[in-house]
Amino acid sequence: MNETIDRAEPITAIGFVDTLTNDLNSQNLEIPGFPDIAMRLNRALQDENVPVKEIVSLINSEPALVSRLIQLANSAAFNASKQGVADLKAAVGRLGFKIVWGAAASYSIRQLQQHEWLRPVRPWLAEIWLNSNAVAAICFVVAKRTKILRADEAMVAGLLHRVGELYLLTYSQRRGIDIQNDPAWDTVVTKWHATIAREILRRWGLPSHVTDAVDSQDALPNTNPADLSPFATLMSAAKLYNAVRDQQGSQLASEAATSLESTELWGEPFLHIVADCHDDIEAMRSSMG
Numbered sequence: 001m002n003e004t005i006d007r008a009e010p011i012t013a014i015g016f017v018d019t020l021t022n023d024l025n026s027q028n029l030e031i032p033g034f035p036d037i038a039m040r041l042n043r044a045l046q047d048e049n050v051p052v053k054e055i056v057s058l059i060n061s062e063p064a065l066v067s068r069l070i071q072l073a074n075s076a077a078f079n080a081s082k083q084g085v086a087d088l089k090a091a092v093g094r095l096g097f098k099i100v101w102g103a104a105a106s107y108s109i110r111q112l113q114q115h116e117w118l119r120p121v122r123p124w125l126a127e128i129w130l131n132s133n134a135v136a137a138i139c140f141v142v143a144k145r146t147k148i149l150r151a152d153e154a155m156v157a158g159l160l161h162r163v164g165e166l167y168l169l170t171y172s173q174r175r176g177i178d179i180q181n182d183p184a185w186d187t188v189v190t191k192w193h194a195t196i197a198r199e200i201l202r203r204w205g206l207p208s209h210v211t212d213a214v215d216s217q218d219a220l221p222n223t224n225p226a227d228l229s230p231f232a233t234l235m236s237a238a239k240l241y242n243a244v245r246d247q248q249g250s251q252l253a254s255e256a257a258t259s260l261e262s263t264e265l266w267g268e269p270f271l272h273i274v275a276d277c278h279d280d281i282e283a284m285r286s287s288m289g
Contacts, residue, residue, distance in 0.1 A: 011175050013184040019171070020192055024199055031163065031200070032170040033115050037062050038101070038108040042204055045097050055100065056089050065107045069095065072103060075287035077140070077280070102156035106132065106288070109166065121169045121179070128162045128169075130289065131242065135161060137285035138238035141277045146265055149231060153210050157235055160206075161214045164197030165189060194218060221259030230265060237263050237270045 011019075023029045040058055044050050059065055066088050073091035074084050078099075085091050092100055109132065112118060113125045136158030143154035168189055172179050179185045198215035202208075209231050216223075216232035220240050225233050241260060244253040263270040274281065 011177060013172075013177055013179070013182045013188045016171070016175065016177060017188060017192075019175075020188075020196070024196070029167070029196070029200055029203060031112075031167050032174050033112055033118065034166075034170075035108040035111045037065065038105045041101050041104050045101050046205055048097070050097075052089060052092055055092055055097070059088060059092070059100075059104070062107070065104060068107055069100060069103055072099075072287060075283070077144075077284050077287065096152055098150075098152040098156055102136070102152070102159045105156075106136075106159045109163075112166065112170070118170065118173055121173055124169055124179075125166070128165055132159050132162055133288040134242050134285050135238050137281050137288055138242060138274065139234055141280045141284055142234060142238065142265070142270070142273050145273055145277055146268075148266065149234060153207065154231070154234060156206070157210050157213055157231070158238060160201060161197060161217050161235065161239065162193070163200050164193035164195065167196050167200065168193060220263065221255060225259075225263045233263060233265060233270075241270075241274060 037058070041055065044054060044058060059069065069088065070085065070091045072078065073094045078094055079085075085094060095103070106129070109125070109129050113122050113129075118125065136155045139158035140151050140155035143149040144151040169179070171177075172185075177185070194215050194217055197217075198211045201214055202211045209229065213229065213231040213235040216228060217235050217239050219228055219232060220236040223236075225237075228236065237260060240256050244256040260271050261269070265273065
């Protein structure tokens with residue numbers, strides 16, 4: 001989809017805040033340029049009794065997504081029986097509707113990078129996509145290990161926890177904001193991205209415990225884990241852990257470790273779970289990427 005960039009009235013990041021407030025109070029909260037396949041699937045999947053053949057028909061319009069879903073269905077995380085599937089209907093049946101929609105949304109995030117008008121922010125879009133996959137892998141594997149939280153919902157939360165930043169990035173290009181040189185940009189993102197993500201996902205029909213967890217994604221290390229729901233604890237811990245996993249020895253990693261060391265899920269330390277599931281997490285991240 002081509003997007004018209006509004007250059008007539010460029011604004012600053014601070015000026016953008018008024019637009020954000022208005023959008024949050026209206027129905028005008030869509031990600032410019034976001035591929036339609038994810039939204040069409042979302043509308044179809046609102047009905048839990050929708051026929052699989054209808055979902056398959058929608059997905060077949062995107063050959064790259066078809067290939068992606070079959071690959072994911074044959075990954076170790078979803079193919080415990082080691083019986084491969086070769087057709088989309090079987091892949092959808094194995095993955096389940098929530099995973100299918102999460103994968104479609106992730107695919108759509110990836111497709112945003114193809115828009116020429118978003119060329120200036122492609123590095124940011126690529127980082128969001130890779131980071132979201134990594135966080136989703138942690139959320140999925142840890143939730144699956146606990147056998148209490150729904151792993152499919154945890155995966156979707158991880159894949160979509162940064163949609164608020166996608167909204168901000170796409171609108172920055174549409175309104176001519178120079179995010180590299182605007183001193184207020186990072187502050188606006190930090191303050192608003194989780195709130196926007198929660199509201200977008202709420203309007204997309206995700207359950208409240210998922211949207212609330214996404215809203216709490218930055219709660220650690222400034223909140224006592226005991227004050228968070230298990231889903232929010234997992235979301236925030238997975239994001240924090242992924243942010244510092246390759247920064248051993250840094251001040252940020254040290255501060256994160258202090259928070260994560262006191263974080264538990266049903267009495268089991270989060271860091272112990274992640275360590276025990278390291279290979280599964282890496283395999284899941286690889287299959288998703």
